[in-house]
Amino acid sequence: MPYSIPSRTGLVLLFPIVSVVALDIVRRLISSSRRDRKGSPLPPGPTPLPLLGNVLSLDVEEPWKTYTAWKATYGDVFYARLLDQEVILLNSQDDAVELLEKRSQIYSDRPVIATIEPYGFSFVFAFRGYDDYWRLGRRIFHQTFRADTVLAFRPMQLRRARQMVMNVIDNPAQYASHYSLFSTGVALSAVYDYEPNPQNDHIVHIIDSFIETTLPATTPEKAVLFKMFPFLWRIPDWIPGLSLKREAKISCEWAVKTVEAPYQYAQKRVEASEHPTFSMVSDHIARMQEYDEPYRSDYTSALKNAAATAIIGAAESTSATAMIFTLAMVQNPHVWKRAQAEIDAVLGMDRLPDFEDRPFLPYVEAVLRETQRWQPVLCLGLPHAASSSDIYKGFYIPKGATVVANVWAMSRDEARYPNAEQFIPERFLTAEGTLIDDNPAQYVFGFGRRMCPGRHTGDASVWSVISTMLATLEFHLAKDAEGRDIIPNPKYVNGVARHPEKFPCRISPRPHISKASLERLLE
Numbered sequence: 402m403p404y405s406i407p408s409r410t411g412l413v414l415l416f417p418i419v420s421v422v423a424l425d426i427v428r429r430l431i432s433s434s435r436r437d438r439k440g441s442p443l444p445p446g447p448t449p450l451p452l453l454g455n456v457l458s459l460d461v462e463e464p465w466k467t468y469t470a471w472k473a474t475y476g477d478v479f480y481a482r483l484l485d486q487e488v489i490l491l492n493s494q495d496d497a498v499e500l501l502e503k504r505s506q507i508y509s510d511r512p513v514i515a516t517i518e519p520y521g522f523s524f525v526f527a528f529r530g531y532d533d534y535w536r537l538g539r540r541i542f543h544q545t546f547r548a549d550t551v552l553a554f555r556p557m558q559l560r561r562a563r564q565m566v567m568n569v570i571d572n573p574a575q576y577a578s579h580y581s582l583f584s585t586g587v588a589l590s591a592v593y594d595y596e597p598n599p600q601n602d603h604i605v606h607i608i609d610s611f612i613e614t615t616l617p618a619t620t621p622e623k624a625v626l627f628k629m630f631p632f633l634w635r636i637p638d639w640i641p642g643l644s645l646k647r648e649a650k651i652s653c654e655w656a657v658k659t660v661e662a663p664y665q666y667a668q669k670r671v672e673a674s675e676h677p678t679f680s681m682v683s684d685h686i687a688r689m690q691e692y693d694e695p696y697r698s699d700y701t702s703a704l705k706n707a708a709a710t711a712i713i714g715a716a717e718s719t720s721a722t723a724m725i726f727t728l729a730m731v732q733n734p735h736v737w738k739r740a741q742a743e744i745d746a747v748l749g750m751d752r753l754p755d756f757e758d759r760p761f762l763p764y765v766e767a768v769l770r771e772t773q774r775w776q777p778v779l780c781l782g783l784p785h786a787a788s789s790s791d792i793y794k795g796f797y798i799p800k801g802a803t804v805v806a807n808v809w810a811m812s813r814d815e816a817r818y819p820n821a822e823q824f825i826p827e828r829f830l831t832a833e834g835t836l837i838d839d840n841p842a843q844y845v846f847g848f849g850r851r852m853c854p855g856r857h858t859g860d861a862s863v864w865s866v867i868s869t870m871l872a873t874l875e876f877h878l879a880k881d882a883e884g885r886d887i888i889p890n891p892k893y894v895n896g897v898a899r900h901p902e903k904f905p906c907r908i909s910p911r912p913h914i915s916k917a918s919l920e921r922l923l924e
Protein backbone atom coordinates (compact mmCIF):
# COMPACT_ATOMS: atom_id res chain seq x y z
CA MET A 402 0.00 0.00 0.00
CA PRO A 403 1.28 3.47 -0.75
CA TYR A 404 2.97 5.47 1.98
CA SER A 405 3.77 9.19 1.75
CA ILE A 406 4.74 11.87 4.20
CA PRO A 407 2.27 14.44 5.53
CA SER A 408 2.42 17.98 4.13
CA ARG A 409 4.81 20.56 5.64
CA THR A 410 1.86 22.68 6.83
CA GLY A 411 0.38 19.69 8.55
CA LEU A 412 3.64 18.94 10.33
CA VAL A 413 4.09 22.52 11.54
CA LEU A 414 0.58 22.52 12.93
CA LEU A 415 1.11 19.21 14.58
CA PHE A 416 4.37 20.14 16.27
CA PRO A 417 2.97 21.67 19.49
CA ILE A 418 0.77 18.68 20.15
CA VAL A 419 3.30 16.00 19.32
CA SER A 420 4.97 16.26 22.70
CA VAL A 421 1.73 15.52 24.54
CA VAL A 422 1.00 12.55 22.35
CA ALA A 423 4.61 11.37 22.54
CA LEU A 424 4.07 10.66 26.23
CA ASP A 425 1.13 8.50 25.30
CA ILE A 426 3.24 6.57 22.80
CA VAL A 427 5.98 6.05 25.36
CA ARG A 428 3.38 4.72 27.80
CA ARG A 429 2.05 2.33 25.16
CA LEU A 430 5.52 1.17 24.15
CA ILE A 431 6.51 0.51 27.74
CA SER A 432 3.33 -1.45 28.31
CA SER A 433 3.90 -3.41 25.08
CA SER A 434 7.47 -4.27 26.06
CA ARG A 435 6.19 -5.53 29.41
CA ARG A 436 3.64 -7.80 27.81
CA ASP A 437 3.86 -11.49 28.54
CA ARG A 438 5.95 -12.88 25.73
CA LYS A 439 5.99 -16.39 27.18
CA GLY A 440 9.78 -16.18 27.12
CA SER A 441 9.89 -15.71 23.37
CA PRO A 442 11.56 -12.77 21.65
CA LEU A 443 9.93 -10.69 18.95
CA PRO A 444 11.04 -11.66 15.42
CA PRO A 445 14.28 -9.94 14.33
CA GLY A 446 14.02 -6.61 12.55
CA PRO A 447 15.61 -3.24 11.90
CA THR A 448 16.44 -1.18 14.98
CA PRO A 449 13.59 1.26 15.61
CA LEU A 450 14.10 4.95 16.44
CA PRO A 451 12.45 6.15 19.65
CA LEU A 452 8.77 6.92 18.95
CA LEU A 453 9.07 6.90 15.17
CA GLY A 454 10.10 3.27 14.91
CA ASN A 455 11.29 2.36 11.40
CA VAL A 456 9.06 4.74 9.52
CA LEU A 457 11.90 6.99 8.29
CA SER A 458 13.76 4.06 6.70
CA LEU A 459 10.85 3.09 4.47
CA ASP A 460 10.67 3.90 0.79
CA VAL A 461 7.45 5.86 1.10
CA GLU A 462 6.32 5.21 -2.49
CA GLU A 463 7.18 1.53 -2.65
CA PRO A 464 7.51 0.14 0.90
CA TRP A 465 7.44 -3.45 -0.42
CA LYS A 466 10.88 -2.83 -1.91
CA THR A 467 12.29 -1.75 1.46
CA TYR A 468 10.71 -4.78 3.13
CA THR A 469 12.16 -7.06 0.46
CA ALA A 470 15.62 -5.53 0.96
CA TRP A 471 15.28 -6.04 4.76
CA LYS A 472 14.43 -9.69 4.16
CA ALA A 473 18.07 -10.26 3.10
CA THR A 474 19.18 -9.22 6.61
CA TYR A 475 16.35 -10.35 8.87
CA GLY A 476 14.91 -13.38 7.08
CA ASP A 477 11.46 -14.43 5.93
CA VAL A 478 9.63 -13.37 9.10
CA PHE A 479 10.63 -10.06 10.64
CA TYR A 480 9.27 -7.31 12.86
CA ALA A 481 9.13 -3.57 12.18
CA ARG A 482 7.49 -0.72 14.03
CA LEU A 483 5.83 2.20 12.22
CA LEU A 484 5.22 4.83 14.90
CA ASP A 485 3.25 2.80 17.46
CA GLN A 486 2.07 0.15 14.99
CA GLU A 487 3.76 -3.24 15.29
CA VAL A 488 4.09 -4.96 11.93
CA ILE A 489 5.02 -8.55 11.15
CA LEU A 490 6.29 -9.08 7.60
CA LEU A 491 5.83 -12.50 5.98
CA ASN A 492 8.11 -12.70 3.00
CA SER A 493 7.61 -16.30 1.90
CA GLN A 494 4.49 -18.08 0.70
CA ASP A 495 5.09 -20.93 3.19
CA ASP A 496 5.04 -18.58 6.21
CA ALA A 497 1.97 -16.76 4.89
CA VAL A 498 0.16 -20.10 4.51
CA GLU A 499 1.30 -21.27 7.97
CA LEU A 500 -0.06 -18.17 9.72
CA LEU A 501 -2.82 -16.66 7.56
CA GLU A 502 -4.33 -19.97 6.44
CA LYS A 503 -3.46 -22.68 8.95
CA ARG A 504 -3.93 -20.34 11.95
CA SER A 505 -6.70 -18.30 10.34
CA GLN A 506 -8.71 -18.19 13.60
CA ILE A 507 -6.01 -15.77 14.87
CA TYR A 508 -4.98 -13.95 11.67
CA SER A 509 -8.24 -13.03 9.89
CA ASP A 510 -8.75 -9.61 11.48
CA ARG A 511 -7.88 -6.30 9.78
CA PRO A 512 -5.95 -3.46 11.43
CA VAL A 513 -8.05 -0.44 12.38
CA ILE A 514 -7.68 2.26 9.72
CA ALA A 515 -8.76 5.45 11.42
CA THR A 516 -9.91 7.22 8.23
CA ILE A 517 -12.24 4.46 6.99
CA GLU A 518 -15.32 5.46 8.93
CA PRO A 519 -15.06 9.27 8.71
CA TYR A 520 -14.54 9.03 4.94
CA GLY A 521 -17.59 6.81 4.42
CA PHE A 522 -15.60 3.70 3.55
CA SER A 523 -17.14 1.51 6.25
CA PHE A 524 -19.58 -0.10 3.82
CA VAL A 525 -16.56 -1.87 2.25
CA PHE A 526 -16.39 -5.16 4.17
CA ALA A 527 -12.80 -5.67 2.93
CA PHE A 528 -11.69 -3.19 5.64
CA ARG A 529 -13.86 -4.54 8.45
CA GLY A 530 -12.52 -6.49 11.38
CA TYR A 531 -13.29 -10.18 11.69
CA ASP A 532 -16.85 -9.58 12.88
CA ASP A 533 -20.47 -10.52 12.07
CA TYR A 534 -20.84 -7.62 9.63
CA TRP A 535 -17.86 -8.95 7.65
CA ARG A 536 -19.19 -12.54 7.82
CA LEU A 537 -22.60 -11.57 6.36
CA GLY A 538 -21.06 -9.45 3.58
CA ARG A 539 -18.58 -12.17 2.71
CA ARG A 540 -21.35 -14.84 2.66
CA ILE A 541 -23.53 -12.77 0.31
CA PHE A 542 -20.51 -12.12 -1.88
CA HIS A 543 -19.44 -15.76 -1.94
CA GLN A 544 -22.88 -17.02 -3.01
CA THR A 545 -22.57 -15.06 -6.26
CA PHE A 546 -18.83 -15.23 -6.88
CA ARG A 547 -17.91 -18.81 -5.96
CA ALA A 548 -16.16 -20.93 -8.61
CA ASP A 549 -19.23 -22.69 -10.05
CA THR A 550 -21.59 -19.67 -10.03
CA VAL A 551 -19.24 -17.30 -11.87
CA LEU A 552 -19.35 -19.57 -14.92
CA ALA A 553 -22.56 -17.66 -15.75
CA PHE A 554 -20.50 -14.49 -16.29
CA ARG A 555 -18.05 -15.97 -18.78
CA PRO A 556 -20.00 -15.24 -22.00
CA MET A 557 -20.37 -11.62 -20.89
CA GLN A 558 -16.65 -11.39 -20.05
CA LEU A 559 -15.63 -12.75 -23.46
CA ARG A 560 -18.10 -10.50 -25.27
CA ARG A 561 -16.74 -7.46 -23.45
CA ALA A 562 -13.11 -8.47 -24.11
CA ARG A 563 -13.87 -8.71 -27.84
CA GLN A 564 -15.68 -5.38 -27.78
CA MET A 565 -12.64 -3.92 -26.01
CA VAL A 566 -10.35 -5.16 -28.79
CA MET A 567 -12.63 -3.51 -31.36
CA ASN A 568 -12.37 -0.26 -29.43
CA VAL A 569 -8.56 -0.61 -29.36
CA ILE A 570 -8.48 -1.16 -33.13
CA ASP A 571 -10.75 1.86 -33.63
CA ASN A 572 -8.77 4.14 -31.36
CA PRO A 573 -5.45 2.60 -30.24
CA ALA A 574 -4.17 5.82 -28.65
CA GLN A 575 -6.87 5.49 -25.96
CA TYR A 576 -6.00 1.90 -25.07
CA ALA A 577 -5.88 2.61 -21.33
CA SER A 578 -9.44 4.01 -21.34
CA HIS A 579 -10.67 0.92 -23.21
CA TYR A 580 -9.12 -1.29 -20.53
CA SER A 581 -10.84 0.75 -17.79
CA LEU A 582 -14.19 0.50 -19.53
CA PHE A 583 -13.76 -3.27 -19.72
CA SER A 584 -12.86 -3.56 -16.02
CA THR A 585 -15.71 -1.39 -14.77
CA GLY A 586 -18.16 -2.79 -17.35
CA VAL A 587 -17.61 -6.42 -16.27
CA ALA A 588 -18.03 -5.50 -12.60
CA LEU A 589 -21.19 -3.46 -13.19
CA SER A 590 -22.71 -6.23 -15.33
CA ALA A 591 -21.89 -8.98 -12.84
CA VAL A 592 -23.11 -7.02 -9.82
CA TYR A 593 -26.02 -4.91 -11.15
CA ASP A 594 -26.65 -6.10 -14.73
CA TYR A 595 -25.74 -2.53 -15.68
CA GLU A 596 -24.30 -1.66 -19.10
CA PRO A 597 -22.28 1.59 -18.81
CA ASN A 598 -22.16 4.09 -21.68
CA PRO A 599 -18.67 4.25 -23.18
CA GLN A 600 -18.56 7.98 -22.41
CA ASN A 601 -19.88 10.16 -19.58
CA ASP A 602 -21.74 7.40 -17.80
CA HIS A 603 -23.31 8.76 -14.63
CA ILE A 604 -22.83 5.61 -12.52
CA VAL A 605 -19.17 5.30 -13.59
CA HIS A 606 -18.76 8.98 -12.75
CA ILE A 607 -20.12 8.42 -9.22
CA ILE A 608 -17.82 5.44 -8.58
CA ASP A 609 -14.75 7.19 -10.01
CA SER A 610 -15.51 10.32 -7.97
CA PHE A 611 -15.78 8.29 -4.76
CA ILE A 612 -12.50 6.49 -5.42
CA GLU A 613 -10.73 9.72 -6.44
CA THR A 614 -11.91 11.60 -3.34
CA THR A 615 -11.32 8.81 -0.88
CA LEU A 616 -8.14 7.14 -2.00
CA PRO A 617 -5.72 9.98 -1.24
CA ALA A 618 -7.46 10.45 2.11
CA THR A 619 -7.16 6.85 3.20
CA THR A 620 -3.43 6.42 2.66
CA PRO A 621 -1.82 4.60 5.59
CA GLU A 622 0.15 7.62 6.82
CA LYS A 623 -3.03 9.67 7.16
CA ALA A 624 -4.68 6.76 8.90
CA VAL A 625 -1.75 6.49 11.35
CA LEU A 626 -1.89 10.25 11.92
CA PHE A 627 -5.58 10.12 12.83
CA LYS A 628 -5.21 7.02 14.92
CA MET A 629 -2.56 8.73 17.01
CA PHE A 630 -4.01 12.24 17.01
CA PRO A 631 -7.81 11.79 16.94
CA PHE A 632 -8.32 15.42 17.99
CA LEU A 633 -7.23 16.42 14.46
CA TRP A 634 -10.90 15.94 13.59
CA ARG A 635 -11.69 18.86 15.84
CA ILE A 636 -9.32 21.28 14.10
CA PRO A 637 -11.40 23.87 12.20
CA ASP A 638 -11.87 23.49 8.45
CA TRP A 639 -10.38 26.89 7.65
CA ILE A 640 -6.84 25.95 8.75
CA PRO A 641 -4.87 25.45 5.50
CA GLY A 642 -3.81 21.87 4.77
CA LEU A 643 -6.23 20.42 7.32
CA SER A 644 -9.65 20.81 5.71
CA LEU A 645 -10.38 17.32 6.87
CA LYS A 646 -13.99 17.54 7.85
CA ARG A 647 -14.90 19.05 4.49
CA GLU A 648 -12.87 16.42 2.63
CA ALA A 649 -14.47 13.63 4.67
CA LYS A 650 -17.97 15.04 4.16
CA ILE A 651 -17.57 15.08 0.37
CA SER A 652 -16.20 11.54 0.45
CA CYS A 653 -19.20 10.37 2.53
CA GLU A 654 -21.61 11.93 0.03
CA TRP A 655 -19.99 10.06 -2.85
CA ALA A 656 -20.03 6.86 -0.74
CA VAL A 657 -23.80 7.08 -0.27
CA LYS A 658 -24.30 7.60 -4.02
CA THR A 659 -21.93 4.71 -4.82
CA VAL A 660 -23.99 2.37 -2.65
CA GLU A 661 -27.45 3.64 -3.62
CA ALA A 662 -27.46 4.72 -7.29
CA PRO A 663 -26.53 1.43 -9.01
CA TYR A 664 -28.58 -0.58 -6.50
CA GLN A 665 -31.72 1.45 -7.23
CA TYR A 666 -31.15 0.88 -10.95
CA ALA A 667 -30.76 -2.89 -10.46
CA GLN A 668 -33.76 -3.15 -8.15
CA LYS A 669 -36.04 -1.42 -10.66
CA ARG A 670 -34.74 -3.67 -13.42
CA VAL A 671 -35.46 -6.78 -11.37
CA GLU A 672 -38.98 -5.54 -10.53
CA ALA A 673 -39.67 -4.79 -14.20
CA SER A 674 -38.72 -8.23 -15.50
CA GLU A 675 -40.10 -11.71 -14.88
CA HIS A 676 -36.77 -13.33 -15.73
CA PRO A 677 -34.04 -10.83 -14.84
CA THR A 678 -30.50 -11.46 -16.10
CA PHE A 679 -28.36 -13.17 -13.44
CA SER A 680 -26.37 -10.67 -11.38
CA MET A 681 -25.31 -10.43 -7.74
CA VAL A 682 -28.23 -8.12 -6.93
CA SER A 683 -30.93 -10.01 -8.91
CA ASP A 684 -29.72 -13.31 -7.37
CA HIS A 685 -30.02 -12.01 -3.80
CA ILE A 686 -33.28 -10.13 -4.31
CA ALA A 687 -34.72 -13.52 -5.36
CA ARG A 688 -33.15 -15.26 -2.34
CA MET A 689 -34.41 -12.73 0.20
CA GLN A 690 -38.07 -13.29 -0.77
CA GLU A 691 -38.12 -16.30 1.56
CA TYR A 692 -37.35 -14.11 4.60
CA ASP A 693 -39.71 -11.89 6.58
CA GLU A 694 -39.11 -8.44 7.98
CA PRO A 695 -37.04 -7.27 9.82
CA TYR A 696 -34.41 -9.74 8.53
CA ARG A 697 -35.21 -8.73 4.95
CA SER A 698 -34.26 -5.08 5.64
CA ASP A 699 -30.99 -6.16 7.22
CA TYR A 700 -30.34 -8.41 4.24
CA THR A 701 -31.08 -5.54 1.80
CA SER A 702 -28.70 -3.22 3.59
CA ALA A 703 -25.95 -5.90 3.68
CA LEU A 704 -26.55 -6.68 -0.01
CA LYS A 705 -26.24 -3.02 -1.02
CA ASN A 706 -22.95 -2.75 0.83
CA ALA A 707 -21.55 -6.07 -0.41
CA ALA A 708 -22.49 -5.10 -3.99
CA ALA A 709 -20.69 -1.76 -3.73
CA THR A 710 -17.73 -3.56 -2.10
CA ALA A 711 -17.55 -5.82 -5.16
CA ILE A 712 -17.35 -2.76 -7.41
CA ILE A 713 -14.54 -1.23 -5.35
CA GLY A 714 -12.71 -4.61 -5.20
CA ALA A 715 -13.02 -5.12 -8.94
CA ALA A 716 -12.19 -1.50 -9.86
CA GLU A 717 -8.90 -1.34 -11.70
CA SER A 718 -7.88 -4.95 -10.95
CA THR A 719 -8.29 -6.15 -14.55
CA SER A 720 -7.38 -2.86 -16.24
CA ALA A 721 -4.17 -2.68 -14.14
CA THR A 722 -3.31 -6.24 -15.21
CA ALA A 723 -4.02 -5.34 -18.86
CA MET A 724 -1.64 -2.36 -18.60
CA ILE A 725 1.09 -4.58 -17.16
CA PHE A 726 0.47 -7.20 -19.86
CA THR A 727 0.70 -4.55 -22.62
CA LEU A 728 3.99 -3.24 -21.25
CA ALA A 729 5.41 -6.78 -21.11
CA MET A 730 4.30 -7.47 -24.70
CA VAL A 731 5.78 -4.22 -26.07
CA GLN A 732 9.08 -4.95 -24.31
CA ASN A 733 9.13 -8.65 -25.28
CA PRO A 734 7.77 -9.14 -28.84
CA HIS A 735 9.03 -12.75 -28.97
CA VAL A 736 6.44 -13.56 -26.28
CA TRP A 737 3.34 -12.43 -28.19
CA LYS A 738 4.70 -14.04 -31.36
CA ARG A 739 5.10 -17.40 -29.60
CA ALA A 740 1.64 -17.09 -28.01
CA GLN A 741 0.10 -16.31 -31.42
CA ALA A 742 1.78 -19.36 -32.95
CA GLU A 743 0.20 -21.47 -30.18
CA ILE A 744 -3.25 -19.91 -30.64
CA ASP A 745 -3.13 -20.31 -34.44
CA ALA A 746 -2.02 -23.94 -34.15
CA VAL A 747 -4.81 -24.84 -31.69
CA LEU A 748 -7.71 -22.68 -32.95
CA GLY A 749 -6.86 -21.86 -36.56
CA MET A 750 -7.37 -18.26 -37.66
CA ASP A 751 -11.12 -18.11 -38.10
CA ARG A 752 -12.30 -18.06 -34.50
CA LEU A 753 -11.39 -16.42 -31.19
CA PRO A 754 -10.35 -18.16 -27.95
CA ASP A 755 -13.12 -19.50 -25.72
CA PHE A 756 -12.85 -20.94 -22.22
CA GLU A 757 -12.99 -24.52 -23.60
CA ASP A 758 -9.67 -23.76 -25.32
CA ARG A 759 -7.95 -22.71 -22.11
CA PRO A 760 -6.45 -26.14 -21.19
CA PHE A 761 -4.96 -26.41 -24.70
CA LEU A 762 -3.16 -23.05 -24.56
CA PRO A 763 -0.42 -23.58 -21.93
CA TYR A 764 1.85 -20.84 -23.26
CA VAL A 765 -1.00 -18.28 -23.01
CA GLU A 766 -1.54 -19.52 -19.45
CA ALA A 767 2.17 -19.07 -18.72
CA VAL A 768 1.95 -15.47 -20.05
CA LEU A 769 -0.96 -14.82 -17.66
CA ARG A 770 0.95 -16.27 -14.68
CA GLU A 771 4.08 -14.30 -15.54
CA THR A 772 2.02 -11.08 -15.86
CA GLN A 773 0.64 -11.63 -12.34
CA ARG A 774 4.08 -12.46 -10.93
CA TRP A 775 6.19 -9.87 -12.76
CA GLN A 776 4.26 -6.83 -11.46
CA PRO A 777 1.70 -7.81 -8.78
CA VAL A 778 -1.18 -5.33 -8.58
CA LEU A 779 -1.29 -5.51 -4.76
CA CYS A 780 2.35 -5.81 -3.70
CA LEU A 781 1.51 -6.15 0.01
CA GLY A 782 -1.95 -7.71 -0.41
CA LEU A 783 -4.30 -6.21 2.19
CA PRO A 784 -3.00 -6.17 5.78
CA HIS A 785 -4.28 -8.77 8.25
CA ALA A 786 -4.18 -8.32 12.04
CA ALA A 787 -3.52 -10.76 14.88
CA SER A 788 -6.59 -10.95 17.13
CA SER A 789 -4.60 -12.69 19.88
CA SER A 790 -0.91 -13.15 20.65
CA ASP A 791 0.87 -16.16 19.20
CA ILE A 792 4.24 -17.93 19.06
CA TYR A 793 5.60 -18.76 15.61
CA LYS A 794 8.97 -20.41 14.96
CA GLY A 795 9.88 -19.47 18.55
CA PHE A 796 9.03 -15.78 18.02
CA TYR A 797 6.37 -13.79 19.81
CA ILE A 798 3.63 -12.26 17.62
CA PRO A 799 1.88 -9.55 19.66
CA LYS A 800 -1.90 -9.29 19.78
CA GLY A 801 -3.02 -6.42 17.54
CA ALA A 802 0.07 -6.59 15.29
CA THR A 803 -0.52 -5.88 11.62
CA VAL A 804 0.49 -8.95 9.64
CA VAL A 805 1.50 -8.34 6.03
CA ALA A 806 2.10 -10.90 3.28
CA ASN A 807 4.85 -9.36 1.15
CA VAL A 808 3.72 -10.52 -2.28
CA TRP A 809 6.51 -8.53 -3.90
CA ALA A 810 9.16 -10.53 -1.98
CA MET A 811 7.47 -13.80 -3.01
CA SER A 812 7.53 -12.73 -6.66
CA ARG A 813 11.21 -11.70 -6.36
CA ASP A 814 12.49 -14.95 -4.81
CA GLU A 815 15.52 -15.65 -7.04
CA ALA A 816 15.70 -19.30 -5.97
CA ARG A 817 12.17 -19.80 -7.28
CA TYR A 818 12.27 -17.26 -10.12
CA PRO A 819 15.80 -16.77 -11.51
CA ASN A 820 16.19 -13.34 -13.17
CA ALA A 821 12.99 -12.32 -11.41
CA GLU A 822 13.01 -8.82 -12.93
CA GLN A 823 12.76 -10.31 -16.44
CA PHE A 824 9.44 -11.28 -18.06
CA ILE A 825 9.92 -15.00 -18.81
CA PRO A 826 6.67 -17.01 -19.22
CA GLU A 827 8.77 -20.14 -19.93
CA ARG A 828 9.58 -20.35 -16.20
CA PHE A 829 6.09 -21.84 -15.72
CA LEU A 830 6.57 -24.56 -18.36
CA THR A 831 8.44 -27.84 -18.47
CA ALA A 832 10.87 -28.53 -21.34
CA GLU A 833 7.94 -30.31 -23.06
CA GLY A 834 5.79 -27.18 -22.82
CA THR A 835 3.36 -28.34 -20.12
CA LEU A 836 2.51 -26.17 -17.12
CA ILE A 837 4.35 -26.72 -13.82
CA ASP A 838 2.57 -26.57 -10.44
CA ASP A 839 3.88 -23.12 -9.46
CA ASN A 840 1.05 -20.63 -9.92
CA PRO A 841 1.29 -17.02 -8.61
CA ALA A 842 -2.50 -17.13 -8.10
CA GLN A 843 -1.55 -18.99 -4.89
CA TYR A 844 -0.21 -15.72 -3.43
CA VAL A 845 -1.40 -12.71 -5.50
CA PHE A 846 -5.00 -13.19 -4.30
CA GLY A 847 -4.06 -13.24 -0.61
CA PHE A 848 -4.46 -15.91 2.04
CA GLY A 849 -6.84 -17.67 4.40
CA ARG A 850 -10.35 -16.53 5.25
CA ARG A 851 -9.68 -13.05 3.82
CA MET A 852 -8.40 -14.40 0.48
CA CYS A 853 -9.86 -12.47 -2.46
CA PRO A 854 -13.44 -13.71 -2.93
CA GLY A 855 -13.50 -12.21 -6.46
CA ARG A 856 -10.55 -14.30 -7.64
CA HIS A 857 -12.52 -16.70 -9.86
CA THR A 858 -14.23 -13.93 -11.78
CA GLY A 859 -11.04 -11.80 -11.73
CA ASP A 860 -9.06 -14.68 -13.21
CA ALA A 861 -11.69 -15.22 -15.95
CA SER A 862 -11.62 -11.50 -16.83
CA VAL A 863 -7.84 -11.48 -17.06
CA TRP A 864 -7.81 -14.64 -19.21
CA SER A 865 -10.52 -13.22 -21.52
CA VAL A 866 -8.48 -10.06 -22.04
CA ILE A 867 -5.06 -11.68 -22.49
CA SER A 868 -6.18 -14.51 -24.78
CA THR A 869 -8.37 -12.22 -26.95
CA MET A 870 -5.67 -9.55 -27.27
CA LEU A 871 -3.02 -12.13 -28.14
CA ALA A 872 -5.28 -13.68 -30.80
CA THR A 873 -6.03 -10.36 -32.49
CA LEU A 874 -3.38 -7.70 -31.82
CA GLU A 875 0.31 -6.90 -32.28
CA PHE A 876 2.28 -4.81 -29.79
CA HIS A 877 5.08 -2.59 -31.08
CA LEU A 878 7.36 0.16 -29.79
CA ALA A 879 6.24 3.67 -30.66
CA LYS A 880 8.58 5.81 -32.81
CA ASP A 881 9.73 9.36 -32.09
CA ALA A 882 9.68 12.19 -34.68
CA GLU A 883 12.99 10.93 -36.13
CA GLY A 884 11.67 7.41 -36.51
CA ARG A 885 13.67 6.02 -33.57
CA ASP A 886 12.12 3.46 -31.22
CA ILE A 887 10.80 4.78 -27.91
CA ILE A 888 11.67 2.25 -25.20
CA PRO A 889 8.91 2.56 -22.57
CA ASN A 890 9.97 2.85 -18.95
CA PRO A 891 6.78 4.09 -17.28
CA LYS A 892 6.35 5.11 -13.67
CA TYR A 893 3.97 2.98 -11.63
CA VAL A 894 0.83 4.45 -10.08
CA ASN A 895 -0.47 3.20 -6.73
CA GLY A 896 -4.24 3.50 -7.09
CA VAL A 897 -6.69 0.83 -5.94
CA ALA A 898 -4.32 -1.43 -7.87
CA ARG A 899 -0.70 -0.72 -8.85
CA HIS A 900 -0.15 -0.30 -12.57
CA PRO A 901 2.14 1.47 -15.05
CA GLU A 902 1.17 4.94 -16.22
CA LYS A 903 0.00 5.10 -19.81
CA PHE A 904 3.09 4.83 -22.04
CA PRO A 905 3.69 5.31 -25.77
CA CYS A 906 3.28 2.16 -27.88
CA ARG A 907 1.69 1.02 -31.16
CA ILE A 908 -1.07 -1.55 -30.83
CA SER A 909 -2.42 -2.70 -34.19
CA PRO A 910 -4.58 -5.58 -35.48
CA ARG A 911 -2.85 -8.72 -36.74
CA PRO A 912 -2.75 -8.90 -40.57
CA HIS A 913 -5.79 -11.22 -40.80
CA ILE A 914 -7.84 -9.18 -38.30
CA SER A 915 -9.92 -6.11 -39.04
CA LYS A 916 -12.89 -4.51 -37.37
CA ALA A 917 -15.12 -6.06 -40.06
CA SER A 918 -13.64 -9.55 -39.59
CA LEU A 919 -14.04 -9.23 -35.82
CA GLU A 920 -17.67 -8.20 -36.22
CA ARG A 921 -18.20 -11.29 -38.38
CA LEU A 922 -16.51 -13.46 -35.72
CA LEU A 923 -18.80 -11.98 -33.08
CA GLU A 924 -22.00 -12.80 -34.99
Ligand code: HEM
Pocket residue numbers: 526527528539542546710711712714715718719778779782783784785845846847848849850851852853854855856858859860863
Ligand atom coordinates in the same frame (compact mmCIF):
# COMPACT_ATOMS: atom_id res chain seq x y z
C1 HEM B 1 -7.89 -9.85 -10.84
C2 HEM B 1 -7.24 -9.31 -9.95
C3 HEM B 1 -7.44 -9.30 -8.45
C4 HEM B 1 -6.43 -9.42 -7.55
C5 HEM B 1 -4.95 -9.62 -7.87
C6 HEM B 1 -7.02 -9.32 -6.23
C7 HEM B 1 -6.28 -9.41 -5.05
C8 HEM B 1 -6.83 -9.31 -3.79
C9 HEM B 1 -6.07 -9.42 -2.56
C10 HEM B 1 -4.56 -9.62 -2.47
C11 HEM B 1 -6.94 -9.27 -1.53
C12 HEM B 1 -6.60 -9.30 -0.04
C13 HEM B 1 -6.63 -10.74 0.44
C14 HEM B 1 -6.17 -10.91 1.88
O1 HEM B 1 -6.54 -10.11 2.74
O2 HEM B 1 -5.42 -11.86 2.16
C15 HEM B 1 -8.25 -9.08 -2.09
C16 HEM B 1 -9.40 -8.91 -1.33
C17 HEM B 1 -10.64 -8.69 -1.87
N1 HEM B 1 -10.97 -8.69 -3.21
FE1 HEM B 1 -9.70 -9.02 -4.78
N2 HEM B 1 -8.37 -9.15 -6.34
C18 HEM B 1 -8.69 -9.14 -7.68
C19 HEM B 1 -9.95 -9.02 -8.21
C20 HEM B 1 -11.11 -8.86 -7.49
C21 HEM B 1 -12.43 -8.77 -8.05
C22 HEM B 1 -12.74 -8.88 -9.55
C23 HEM B 1 -13.31 -8.58 -7.01
C24 HEM B 1 -14.81 -8.42 -7.05
C25 HEM B 1 -15.60 -9.05 -7.88
C26 HEM B 1 -12.53 -8.56 -5.78
C27 HEM B 1 -13.05 -8.38 -4.51
C28 HEM B 1 -12.31 -8.45 -3.33
C29 HEM B 1 -12.89 -8.27 -2.00
C30 HEM B 1 -14.35 -7.99 -1.67
C31 HEM B 1 -11.83 -8.43 -1.08
C32 HEM B 1 -11.90 -8.34 0.45
C33 HEM B 1 -12.04 -9.72 1.07
C34 HEM B 1 -12.16 -9.71 2.60
O3 HEM B 1 -11.67 -8.80 3.24
O4 HEM B 1 -12.75 -10.66 3.14
N3 HEM B 1 -11.21 -8.73 -6.12
N4 HEM B 1 -8.17 -9.11 -3.47
